[in-house]
Amino acid sequence: MTAATLTIDLDAIAANWRALDAKTACETAAVVKANGYGCGADRVARRLAREGARRFFVAVAEEGAALRQALGPGPEINVFSGHMPGDTDMIGDLGLVPMINSLDQMLRHLEALPGHPFGIQLDTGMNRLGMEPAEWSALREVATQQNLTLVMSHLACADEPDHAMNAQQLKVFRQMTDGLRAPRSLSATGGILLGPDYHFDVTRPGVGLYGGRPFDDAMPVAHVQVPVIQVRDVEAGETVGYGNTWTAQAPARIATIAAGYADGIIRAMGPDAYVWVGETPCKVVGRISMDLIGVDVTGVSPEPQAVELLGHHNGVDTLADAAGTIGYEILTSLGARYRRRYHSA
Amino acid sequence: MTAATLTIDLDAIAANWRALDAKTACETAAVVKANGYGCGADRVARRLAREGARRFFVAVAEEGAALRQALGPGPEINVFSGHMPGDTDMIGDLGLVPMINSLDQMLRHLEALPGHPFGIQLDTGMNRLGMEPAEWSALREVATQQNLTLVMSHLACADEPDHAMNAQQLKVFRQMTDGLRAPRSLSATGGILLGPDYHFDVTRPGVGLYGGRPFDDAMPVAHVQVPVIQVRDVEAGETVGYGNTWTAQAPARIATIAAGYADGIIRAMGPDAYVWVGETPCKVVGRISMDLIGVDVTGVSPEPQAVELLGHHNGVDTLADAAGTIGYEILTSLGARYRRRYHSA
Numbered sequence A, B: 001m002t003a004a005t006l007t008i009d010l011d012a013i014a015a016n017w018r019a020l021d022a023k024t025a026c027e028t029a030a031v032v033k034a035n036g037y038g039c040g041a042d043r044v045a046r047r048l049a050r051e052g053a054r055r056f057f058v059a060v061a062e063e064g065a066a067l068r069q070a071l072g073p074g075p076e077i078n079v080f081s082g083h084m085p086g087d088t089d090m091i092g093d094l095g096l097v098p099m100i101n102s103l104d105q106m107l108r109h110l111e112a113l114p115g116h117p118f119g120i121q122l123d124t125g126m127n128r129l130g131m132e133p134a135e136w137s138a139l140r141e142v143a144t145q146q147n148l149t150l151v152m153s154h155l156a157c158a159d160e161p162d163h164a165m166n167a168q169q170l171k172v173f174r175q176m177t178d179g180l181r182a183p184r185s186l187s188a189t190g191g192i193l194l195g196p197d198y199h200f201d202v203t204r205p206g207v208g209l210y211g212g213r214p215f216d217d218a219m220p221v222a223h224v225q226v227p228v229i230q231v232r233d234v235e236a237g238e239t240v241g242y243g244n245t246w247t248a249q250a251p252a253r254i255a256t257i258a259a260g261y262a263d264g265i266i267r268a269m270g271p272d273a274y275v276w277v278g279e280t281p282c283k284v285v286g287r288i289s290m291d292l293i294g295v296d297v298t299g300v301s302p303e304p305q306a307v308e309l310l311g312h313h314n315g316v317d318t319l320a321d322a323a324g325t326i327g328y329e330i331l332t333s334l335g336a337r338y339r340r341r342y343h344s345a
Helices: A010-021 A033-037 A041-051 A061-071 A088-094 A103-112 A133-144 A164-177 A189-193 A267-272 A316-323 A327-332 B010-021 B033-037 B041-051 B061-071 B088-094 B103-112 B133-144 B164-177 B189-193 B267-272 B316-323 B327-332
Strands: A005-009 A055-058 A076-079 A096-100 A118-121 A148-152 A222-234 A252-257 A274-277 A280-285 A293-296 A306-310 A339-343 B005-009 B055-058 B076-079 B096-100 B118-121 B148-152 B222-234 B252-257 B274-277 B280-285 B293-296 B306-310 B339-343
Touching: A005 A010, A010 A041, A010 A339, A033 A041, A033 A061, A033 A327, A041 A055, A041 A061, A055 A061, A061 A076, A061 A088, A061 A096, A088 A096, A088 A103, A096 A103, A096 A148, A103 A133, A133 A164, A252 A280, A252 A306, A267 A280, A267 A316, A306 A316, A316 A327, B005 B010, B010 B041, B010 B339, B033 B041, B033 B061, B033 B327, B041 B055, B041 B061, B055 B061, B061 B076, B061 B088, B061 B096, B088 B096, B088 B103, B096 B103, B096 B148, B103 B133, B133 B164, B252 B280, B252 B306, B267 B280, B267 B316, B306 B316, B316 B327
Parallel strands: A005 A339, A055 A076, A076 A096, A096 A118, A118 A148, B005 B339, B055 B076, B076 B096, B096 B118, B118 B148
Antiparallel strands: A005 A222, A222 A252, A222 A306, A252 A293, A274 A280, A274 A306, A280 A293, B005 B222, B222 B252, B222 B306, B252 B293, B274 B280, B274 B306, B280 B293
């Protein structure tokens, strides 16, 4: 039993969803793309459906097809990438709702699946997905006469509340959507925290559900325990790991633990990361290997059998900071080698 | 059909194995830990068994159990982490061979599975896994009277041929193993390239099989094609992506492609990475999102339907350099969302 254990706390995800739902007066959906931010889209979505979520978002139709398997008929499954070539059967047969991003997609959808519901994604300045204002002007009349179930856009800087881009995108979104009868959605987690002006009819929290910034009150969701394979004494001057990047300055006791960058422990985080033994932080030493990490456990007694890599002491954002990235990437990188456990009271 | 396609070239893996095998006069095993460096341990190992590989290495017993399913009885499956608590049934029932790292593991193995084969992993200075010289001196007599099938160590700096650590570890390995009857193994890909002194009886190539440095003659193995979701014109001064980190200096045409860091396109690589449309390199613009990347396709005609992210133009090391990491991490991060294809003539 050497593989590390990843425990996903479904109760925490449910609590985070309820807490974000309580911040608005509108409907709260849930984003479960990228396999539920690495946490397991099927388990997460089924749990949130029980909490009352009725609308889910995925990145591509293939994810939507798998999610329909897990959820059964009923909940609405929205696809951010819209209606792409080859998607028609999945969208039609499984009742997915594409968020149409362009004239091309609109024509494809109306021709292949007339009467089938769809949303519209608008670009309000991020220049990533969605129709530009001119394109939307030309299509708005047609779209609103069809089975339009949502009009949405996405904020580029919502994790920076004071960024001028937020108000700018809000203004453009209003200009593009005021007067429509279809429900509107602008905000993911960051937008929810910007306040009621940003909420409209549907919010779409993602990272906040999974315990990441900018929702600082989120309960931690992902917990990783890693077995210790071996503990050894090193003398001052001895090196540890690839490239001899760490040299003991004094006699030390080094544990080698059974996880590495193949488990999503991003290699860049080496020099600044800690793991925990009970209440004791233990510094990562040397380079993170594919399957192994060295940890300084000098003075830790009794000798640890396992360490906490992710959990109450080390949140996803703590690890992200050590790796120079964001909590989202920690979550989606967690990988397939873990023994996965789901916690639900 | 919006999910990106990851094609693993099994013929290339086989060719890389043969090329590395041809560099030595000894047995060539294959390292398929971390799901075959992300390429699929079952498919890779079955192909290499057909090429003549008779010995495979994995990181943990759980990987060994899955590999035994794929390979059937016959090939030897060696487990780097040795014999850990809870591993006995897997090791015994599935005929895995643990590389024993410590006195504790040795006692566990001999008590639980007397007569069952095992290897010994020695620490020659990397201070990661394996017995120290003093521990080995005390156990050597006992070990050699049992079913000892391999004695191995691992080089910390083999990708730097001129590093003094290589000769130092070689010297220590000889001191610890000269006179033994059991076969010896010191080298992975890097060590094979250091020359015959480092080869001993068994080599254990890993990254070289999968097309990564330091085996510069390796054939590329992983090919990623990503669909374009949408193409748009932006004016000078417009921004693309999260945080407005990229601003168009002139009118440009931007494609949004359907992959992101959830697919292992490491977020850090954003500003320095290119994708390819035919023979044309196209710069990544703005931050890499979870499921989406912006690409500058100004002047590319006809408008691309898909781009090459990994393949003949972009090797794993090219992407790794852009992300400030190593090709190994690109491979093991590739993730589960791809449509996976295996190429074999």
